[in-house]
Amino acid sequence: MKAEGHRGRAERIERSLALLGERDWEMKIEAAMLAGTHWANYALHCRGVTPEAEDIVHTSMLVVNMLRKYSIVEGELLNELAEIEELRPLYVRGDLPDGARAADRALQLLRSVGQRALRAASTP
């Protein structure tokens, strides 16, 4: 997908997030994962590290050497995305208490991921 396509999807998901409430922690975490992954692809495409035909889906599904390569330029962003991903089995597929707090953390991480991606796009 083209870089601008990723950005458009991420921004649309972020707009939809406004409709979610306190009891929707699963989808807040999933939205952070979906939008964060689009932001990651946007950043990697803008930096020329990955071509449009090479999108990541999950950091946990990446071949180790590819994750190392991408992390050279966007290590912090990918660490934040990995932290969002680690919330999923516990609070989306699991039923641990404090889901709302976990969702707040996921959205905090998403904001940081988005900011990093926008900075990547403006880096010459």
Add this chain to the structure above:
Amino acid sequence: MKIDSHVDKVQRLAALRARLHPLADFELWYWTTLTAGTNMLNATLHASGLTSDDPVFSTIPGVHLVRQGDGSYARELRGPGDVSHVGWPPIKGDVPASVRRLEALLHGIEEHRDPCLRGDRAPTAAIVEECEHAFAEAMSIYQQAVAAARSGL
């Protein structure tokens, strides 16, 4: 995960689904549909005695997050429990036709995942309608399975 927890998630996700616009909010509407569907499947599989309802959480096939003695969670190799997606892992053995039908409905919804969420296919009213029909029938199968289990049938 326990059936009651799946039921709680299905109820809240179905309520959220109704607040999202199927096209304007397609990504979250679709993912909410998919997540609710996976919880319906897991509850139905537990209710049918096909998978364990142990309070452990699915990751990739064969690996679950399990509570440790110190309260933390760690990945462990486990037998059939919750699936993370329909068919991932597949359910083997003598499976009732209604459960196979539920799986087929969820596979139908899953077919739109990569093209519409990770590819360039634009969601359409026809895709929404297809997902709506599959979701409604899946809900009916799930509700019957859980009701039967709770009544001891």
